Amino acid sequence: MSRSLLPGAPLDPGLQPERTRMAWSRTSLAFVANGALLVHAGHVPDGWWYMLPGCAVMAAGCVVYAVGLLRHRQVYRAVRAGTPVSGDSAIRATLLTAVAACVLAAAVLLGRP
Incomplete structure (x- = not known):
């Protein structure tokens, strides 16, 4: 039942979920850091x-981290x-949020006195 890319190598079922968790954590950290920069700007x-x-x-x-x-x-x-593993609605929603963040950043930087 468990397969691996390398013949004879065992599949570690913990790696894919851990990579997923780390990727979402990095994404949420990027949102928070860019938000802090926008507050500063x-x-x-x-x-x-x-x-x-x-x-x-x-x-x-914070919402991205919870998702x-x-x-x-x-x-x-x-x-x-x-x-x-199915369901890419969370990924699409995060993409739309990132685009909205870029638009907000442009609005702050261009509209700043």
Whole structure:
């Protein structure tokens, strides 16, 4: 039942879920770090609203981390059961969030006095 890319090598069912967890963690860290940079870039006197996009991106990073935890569990269960891992809606939603973060970053940097 367990297969590997190398003949005779055992399949470690813990590797794929761990790679998934680490990838989602790195993605969420990137969101939070870029959100912090946006907050810093939007910090101007009497212009607190310029920091709102950065706060939104940091909040999105927290959501991405939570989705990553759920995705880790899903992948772990699928690998343990030997079933294919399906469902790419979380990946598409993260992509759309990243595009929105880029648009917000451009708005902050271009609209800053």
